[in-house]
Amino acid sequence: MNAQLNDAELAESAKAAQPAPATTKRDAASIAALHEAEAADVHVSVDDVDLAAELTGADASTMASPDVAEYAMRLGDDALILSQRLGWWISRAPELEEDMALGNIALDLLGHARSLLHYAGTATGRSEDDLAYWRDEHEFRCAWLFEQPNGDFAHTIARGLIAAIYMQELYTALSASTDASLAAIAAKSVKEVAYHRDHAVQWTLRLAGGTEESRARMLVALTDTWPYIDELFRDDELHERLGDAAPLPSSLRAGFDEIWSAVLAEAEIAEADFVNPKIGQSSGGGRFGNHSTHLGPLLAEMQVLARRHPGATW
Numbered sequence: 286m287n288a289q290l291n292d293a294e295l296a297e298s299a300k301a302a303q304p305a306p307a308t309t310k311r312d313a314a315s316i317a318a319l320h321e322a323e324a325a326d327v328h329v330s331v332d333d334v335d336l337a338a339e340l341t342g343a344d345a346s347t348m349a350s351p352d353v354a355e356y357a358m359r360l361g362d363d364a365l366i367l368s369q370r371l372g373w374w375i376s377r378a379p380e381l382e383e384d385m386a387l388g389n390i391a392l393d394l395l396g397h398a399r400s401l402l403h404y405a406g407t408a409t410g411r412s413e414d415d416l417a418y419w420r421d422e423h424e425f426r427c428a429w430l431f432e433q434p435n436g437d438f439a440h441t442i443a444r445g446l447i448a449a450i451y452m453q454e455l456y457t458a459l460s461a462s463t464d465a466s467l468a469a470i471a472a473k474s475v476k477e478v479a480y481h482r483d484h485a486v487q488w489t490l491r492l493a494g495g496t497e498e499s500r501a502r503m504l505v506a507l508t509d510t511w512p513y514i515d516e517l518f519r520d521d522e523l524h525e526r527l528g529d530a531a532p533l534p535s536s537l538r539a540g541f542d543e544i545w546s547a548v549l550a551e552a553e554i555a556e557a558d559f560v561n562p563k564i565g566q567s568s569g570g571g572r573f574g575n576h577s578t579h580l581g582p583l584l585a586e587m588q589v590l591a592r593r594h595p596g597a598t599w
């Protein structure tokens with residue numbers, strides 16, 4: 286409709302749009318008092334919130350056994366370190382949408398880490414913050430895959446693909462754990478990891494099926510990341526002691542290989558395209574505190590604020 290207002294209607298509209306005369310004092314003291322009153326009505330202090338209540342599987346009456354705590358710490362460290370790595374991409378990703386996607390994946394992983402480290406800490410009376418910020422490099426239990434540098438975007442996608450397929454197999458099996466807290470954490474985490482896997486699969490297909498440059502970078506990324514797969518599936522004495530509380534890592538390999546092979550086939554990538562016969566699988570050792578040279582600098586950056594200002598709150 287293109288009807289126009291006449292002069293009288295314009296005048297009436299302008300009159301109606303004028304604000305009503307102020308009846309409240311507008312001096313600085315009265316304005317400050319008004320703002321304080323409004324803030325008192327809507328502000329909720331973090332001090333009033335029980336942050337532990339938002340953690341999956343958190344139950345004040347449940348304490349992890351030493352073996353379960355060690356196992357939860359391994360998984361929590363995997364998620365924490367990968368989350369820290371992915372956070373670097375925010376404002377650096379190739380698309381604005383990827384800033385959001387990678388940031389959301391990092392937040393999901395941070396949530397997993399908080400729940401797992403909180404549960405691990407119940408065995409020794411430490412909080413998830415204590416375990417994240419006040420352990421030294423040799424005390425972390427993450428596998429080497431998660432501490433590797435981001436590299437270019439293709440490297441991050443290759444690492445994310447391996448991590449997500451592995452985590453989905455792990456959390457699916459762990460949701461049947463005889464340990465109620467581990468089962469609850471896994472049941473929530475597996476739903477989020479399904480999105481992570483889909484994200485990595487879609488980008489793998491885009492890069493492998495895109496330009497010659499994108500495919501070449503994807504193949505290099507797979508070559509560089511492939512050596513860190515085996516460590517994820519190695520059994521040790523801890524897994525034997527856990528029994529039905531946790532699946533044997535080796536039992537997850539068949540499911541991983543099935544999905545891994547299917548993704549590569551759809552991307553038209555053969556193992557010969559990226560596996561370097563001169564480079565075998567990494568010896569790893571992260572589960573026992575033996576790490577690559579990349580973890581130390583990451584921890585220095587992650588822990589500096591908490592260690593520089595111990596006990597600080599904001």
